[in-house]
Amino acid sequence: MTEGLPADRTGDLLVELAGITKSYGPVKSLRGVDLTLRRGEVLGLVGDNGAGKSTLMKVLAGAVQHDGGEIRVHGKPVRFNSPSDAQAEKIGIVYQDLALCDTLDVASNLFLGREPKRGPFIDRKAMHEQAARILADLHVKVTSTHQEIGTLSGGQRQTVAIARAVSFAPDVLILDEPTAALAVAEVESVLKLIGDVAAQGVGVILITHRLQDLFRVCDRITVMYEGQSVDDAAIVDLDIEKLVGLITRTPQQTSTEGSRA
Amino acid sequence: MSTTQTPTDTEAAPSAQRLARRSSLWERTNKATVVMAGVTLAVFVFFAVADGAFLSFANLSNLATQVGPVLIVGVAMTFVITAGQIDLSVGSIVAFVAAISAQLLVAGWDSSLVMVAALLMGLGWGLVNGWFTAYQGIPAFIVTLATLSVVRGLALFQTGGFSVPIASTTFVAQLGTAKWLGFSATAWIALVVVVVGLVLLHGTQFGQYVIGIGAAAESVRRAGVNVKLVTMSALGFSGLAAGLAGLLIAARLGSGSANSAQGFELTVIAAVVLGGTSLLGGRGTIVGTLIGALLTQIIANGLTLLSVSPYLTPIITGTVLVLVVWINLRGRDLAWFVQRLTRRA
Numbered sequence: 378m379t380e381g382l383p384a385d386r387t388g389d390l391l392v393e394l395a396g397i398t399k400s401y402g403p404v405k406s407l408r409g410v411d412l413t414l415r416r417g418e419v420l421g422l423v424g425d426n427g428a429g430k431s432t433l434m435k436v437l438a439g440a441v442q443h444d445g446g447e448i449r450v451h452g453k454p455v456r457f458n459s460p461s462d463a464q465a466e467k468i469g470i471v472y473q474d475l476a477l478c479d480t481l482d483v484a485s486n487l488f489l490g491r492e493p494k495r496g497p498f499i500d501r502k503a504m505h506e507q508a509a510r511i512l513a514d515l516h517v518k519v520t521s522t523h524q525e526i527g528t529l530s531g532g533q534r535q536t537v538a539i540a541r542a543v544s545f546a547p548d549v550l551i552l553d554e555p556t557a558a559l560a561v562a563e564v565e566s567v568l569k570l571i572g573d574v575a576a577q578g579v580g581v582i583l584i585t586h587r588l589q590d591l592f593r594v595c596d597r598i599t600v601m602y603e604g605q606s607v608d609d610a611a612i613v614d615l616d617i618e619k620l621v622g623l624i625t626r627t628p629q630q631t632s633t634e635g636s637r638a
Numbered sequence: 639m640s641t642t643q644t645p646t647d648t649e650a651a652p653s654a655q656r657l658a659r660r661s662s663l664w665e666r667t668n669k670a671t672v673v674m675a676g677v678t679l680a681v682f683v684f685f686a687v688a689d690g691a692f693l694s695f696a697n698l699s700n701l702a703t704q705v706g707p708v709l710i711v712g713v714a715m716t717f718v719i720t721a722g723q724i725d726l727s728v729g730s731i732v733a734f735v736a737a738i739s740a741q742l743l744v745a746g747w748d749s750s751l752v753m754v755a756a757l758l759m760g761l762g763w764g765l766v767n768g769w770f771t772a773y774q775g776i777p778a779f780i781v782t783l784a785t786l787s788v789v790r791g792l793a794l795f796q797t798g799g800f801s802v803p804i805a806s807t808t809f810v811a812q813l814g815t816a817k818w819l820g821f822s823a824t825a826w827i828a829l830v831v832v833v834v835g836l837v838l839l840h841g842t843q844f845g846q847y848v849i850g851i852g853a854a855a856e857s858v859r860r861a862g863v864n865v866k867l868v869t870m871s872a873l874g875f876s877g878l879a880a881g882l883a884g885l886l887i888a889a890r891l892g893s894g895s896a897n898s899a900q901g902f903e904l905t906v907i908a909a910v911v912l913g914g915t916s917l918l919g920g921r922g923t924i925v926g927t928l929i930g931a932l933l934t935q936i937i938a939n940g941l942t943l944l945s946v947s948p949y950l951t952p953i954i955t956g957t958v959l960v961l962v963v964w965i966n967l968r969g970r971d972l973a974w975f976v977q978r979l980t981r982r983a
Contacts, residue, residue, distance in 0.1 A: 460860070460862075461862060472860075474856075474857075475857075476854070476856070476857040476860045476861070477854070477857055478849070478850040478853040478854045478857050478858065478920070479853050479854065479920065480849060480850075480852070480853040480920035480921050481846070481849060481850055481853065484658075485846060485850075489846075489850060489857070489858065489861040489863075490858070490861030490862045490863050491861075491862075492843055492846060494843070497842060498837075498841045498842055499841060499842060499843060499846060505658040505660075506654070506658050508657075508658070509654040509655070509656075509657035509658035510654045512654075512657055513653060513654040513657060519657070520657075521656075521657055521658075521659060521660075521661060522657050522658050523659075523660055523661050523666070524661075
């Protein structure tokens with residue numbers, strides 16, 4: 378999937394994280410994480426519970442401020458003090474809880490906080506038309522943009538949340554467990570959506586415990602263990618046993634960097 | 639990217655036009671409100687048949703005046719409840735503003751100044767409620783329970799519990815007796831408030847965020863909305879509306895009393911909930927509040943005309959409240975409620 382993209386290898390490095398650390402009091406959540414993401418790439422971020430995946434992504438999304446290390450976006454060092462800083466650098470995130478409002482309709486959720494206006498009023502017609510266009514472009518299957526979010530299935534809610542993040546035209550899209558607790562058919566539509574988004578040139582970081590999903594959509598895997606990034610491998614070099622070994626740090630590992638923990 | 643009529647779109651891919659199509663009017667209507675409208679109509683017809691005087695213009699005009707204060711505060715309360723909050727202090731604010739406005743008039747303030755002061759006093763108490771709720775994280779139920787006590791207490795302390803008369807020569811007193819097209823100023827102002835409420839709730843970002851906050855405040859916060867400011871504004875709005883109602887009540891009665899509007903907050907909350915606004919937040923309807931306010935006041939008005947014991951009114955109003963909420967629960971939430979009960983068992 379990576380090689381099929383327009384080969385502009387010079388300027389396609391979107392994000393570099395180098396030596397990121399973060400402590401909560403005496404607890405060292407992140408103890409030096411390196412990570413890179415390229416344009417149009419789907420990067421799988423894996424690791425056991427408590428490995429620091431979610432904390433790392435919150436750092437990258439500006440929701441949490443890191444202590445040490447450097448974030449470079451398009452090669453330029455940046456520091457995020459708030460989620461809006463990260464948004465300004467075109468980094469979008471879909472949290473596990475999706476951040477949707479159940480009693481608002483699909484279009485209202487897509488445009489929450491940036492409703493198109495005519496004078497002091499919300500331009501509902503424009504809002505629904507734009508929402509419909511976004512959803513149709515991404516082949517999101519909902520009946521109507523007037524549907525209340527609370528009436529949608531888990532998979533539909535997930536795709537609406539992703540569509541919302543995509544509509545900000547991000548360069549980087551972080552997805553935290555998008556396929557957890559979804560029915561099989563719904564997983565398919567979410568995975569397909571991830572592929573579509575990456576094909577538009579967005580760099581996608583996918584956090585998931587469903588290892589089979591990684592092999593479906595990812596180009597590369599970064600493995601975290603106890604707050605450190607310990608491995609980085611192309612998906613073609615891995616199979617599911619090897620990957621499990623990398624995550625659990627059991628002997629069969631064929632580490633590419635080796636951990637010095 | 640913006641081509642909506644791509645012929646290659648098969649049935650599987652939803653077209654943008656189909657997606658944006660509005661659902662039918664029936665699907666969009668709040669069913670609880672429809673039930674209430676039916677009940678209100680039935681009660682209205684009942685009183686019209688039971689007593690000939692009910693349908694007279696004088697009585698209908700009187701009814702509109704009675705509904706006015708409940709409706710004015712009810713519209714604002716709809717925002718508060720939709721945002722997942724509650725305001726128990728509106729009755730006390732009404733009494734405070736009525737009593738203090740009357741005192742200011744007695745002290746020789748000009749009517750125009752008193753009217754501005756009345757609105758500012760209401761808004762001020764509302765913002766006190768809002769600040770403690772939104773910025774200090776104390777539940778609105780507790781904050782407004784406290785101000786319910788404090789605000790009426792201050793008014794009682796200030797007036798010694800005596801009713802303060804308003805001279806009939808003042809503009810405020812004239813406002814209380816003024817009629818236009820046969821309806822009182824209170825009724826007309828209530829109508830304006832309803833229209834403002836409709837536009838605000840369904841047409842503006844403020845209304846959108848109030849609904850969103852009631853559904854999932856954290857989601858709205860993450861969307862970059864100043865949730866605390868919106869919450870404080872909603873409570874400020876209900877304080878302002880209570881101030882307006884207090885002024886109008888004092889004007890109509892020709893006096894301001896710290897003992898007025900006892901239990902007013904419960905009448906208002908009942909009207910809002912009767913109309914179909916969810917006490918859990920996230921779902922609000924101004925039209926419903928209009929119907930709810932009408933129903934509670936039609937019952938009071940009609941029973942008075944039938945000259946039954948006045949003590950029957952609260953009994954019947956309360957019974958209707960329970961019945962209607964029960965019917966609404968059966969309609970939609972009862973299934974969910976039963977599900978929850980059985981799951982726990």
